[in-house]
Amino acid sequence: xxASGSSSLKxxxxxxxxxIIGVAIVLFIMGxxxxxxxxLHSIGDNFKxxxxxxxxxxSTDKNAVGKIQQFIAGQDYAKNVEYVNKEKAxxxxxxxxxxxxxxxxxxxxxxxxxxxxxxxxxVNTDSLNKITAAIESEFKNQIADIQxxxxxxxxxxxxxxxxxxxxLVLSIILSIIVIISIDNTIKLAMxxxxxxxxxxxxxxxxxNFISKPLLIRAIMNGLISALVAIFLLFGLIEWATSQFPQxxxxxxxSNSLLLFGxxxxxxxxxxxxxxxxxxLKYLKMKLDELY
Numbered sequence: 024x025x026a027s028g029s030s031s032l033k034x035x036x037x038x039x040x041x042x043i044i045g046v047a048i049v050l051f052i053m054g055x056x057x058x059x060x061x062x063l064h065s066i067g068d069n070f071k072x073x074x075x076x077x078x079x080x081x082s083t084d085k086n087a088v089g090k091i092q093q094f095i096a097g098q099d100y101a102k103n104v105e106y107v108n109k110e111k112a113x114x115x116x117x118x119x120x121x122x123x124x125x126x127x128x129x130x131x132x133x134x135x136x137x138x139x140x141x142x143x144x145x146v147n148t149d150s151l152n153k154i155t156a157a158i159e160s161e162f163k164n165q166i167a168d169i170q171x172x173x174x175x176x177x178x179x180x181x182x183x184x185x186x187x188x189x190x191l192v193l194s195i196i197l198s199i200i201v202i203i204s205i206d207n208t209i210k211l212a213m214x215x216x217x218x219x220x221x222x223x224x225x226x227x228x229x230x231n232f233i234s235k236p237l238l239i240r241a242i243m244n245g246l247i248s249a250l251v252a253i254f255l256l257f258g259l260i261e262w263a264t265s266q267f268p269q270x271x272x273x274x275x276x277s278n279s280l281l282l283f284g285x286x287x288x289x290x291x292x293x294x295x296x297x298x299x300x301x302x303l304k305y306l307k308m309k310l311d312e313l314y
Contacts, residue, residue, distance in 0.1 A: 047290075055259070061281065061282060067179075073140070076141060076151070079135075079136045080136055081164070081165055081167040082164075091158075091165060091166070092137050094158075100142055102142055104138075106137055112133040146176060146179075202293060209294055213302070220302060234298075234299060237298050241295045241297075241299075242291055246290065252286055
């Protein structure tokens with residue numbers, strides 16, 4: 024009888040290891056989506072701030088060039104303002120077009136310019152039109168033209184908006200799937216505890232007395248699952264950064280803390296809520312319904 028009772032007790036214990044692993048995997052997938060979502064704005068900003076704006080000069084007078092450069096550098100929208108002479112303009116052209124036309128032409132036809140990059144908030148058609156109009160109005164006699172890839176700016180903003188909307192919808196759908204998956208995983212782990220819960224109720228234990236140790240276990244399991252997911256996610260991000268160094272620009276302590284904190288809250292919160300719901304469910308069920 025003792026051996027039989029011991030065997031029955033062992034079978035009644037929930038397999039928390041599988042539950043922890045299952046929740047950790049789901050949180051890891053959620054973490055990947057969360058990292059992409061949090062850095063989507065930064066990715067778009069990096070693309071926008073790589074767009075070069077060239078102010079082509081009519082005059083090469085050093086005083087005039089200095090005034091124009093100083094004026095642009097003093098504006099809130101400008102960053103990395105530099106004077107580009109003919110030789111540097113040629114080097115930029117060759118790099119962007121992957122060819123050297125020096126073998127064909129004896130002279131350098133490219134004009135001198137002052138190039139700068141606008142901050143991401145200003146990289147849209149309306150803002151850039153106002154910026155170019157202001158510069159031309161201030162130095163109308165010294166500036167020949169102001170150019171930037173207008174089609175690229177327009178398409179970039181449209182695509183960024185569409186991608187953001189699509190990603191938001193996918194994130195909401197994934198969040199729902201994650202919550203349901205974790206909830207079902209916890210319920211399966213609690214299923215083998217149903218007789219223990221009912222037995223404690225039948226001998227007079229209160230709801231709080233029954234649920235307290237199970238909720239403490241749920242907090243511990245949720246925390247372990249979240250830490251495992253964070254460890255895997257951190258490793259994946261570090262590997263991706265080593266393969267693509269440009270991703271290092273996206274790293275931010277605030278985003279990382281927000282993401283990791285969110286995974287901990289999600290793992291612990293859903294584990295506790297699902298465990299408590301399972302306890303209430305089995306407390307309300309009749310003994311015959313547990314079989």
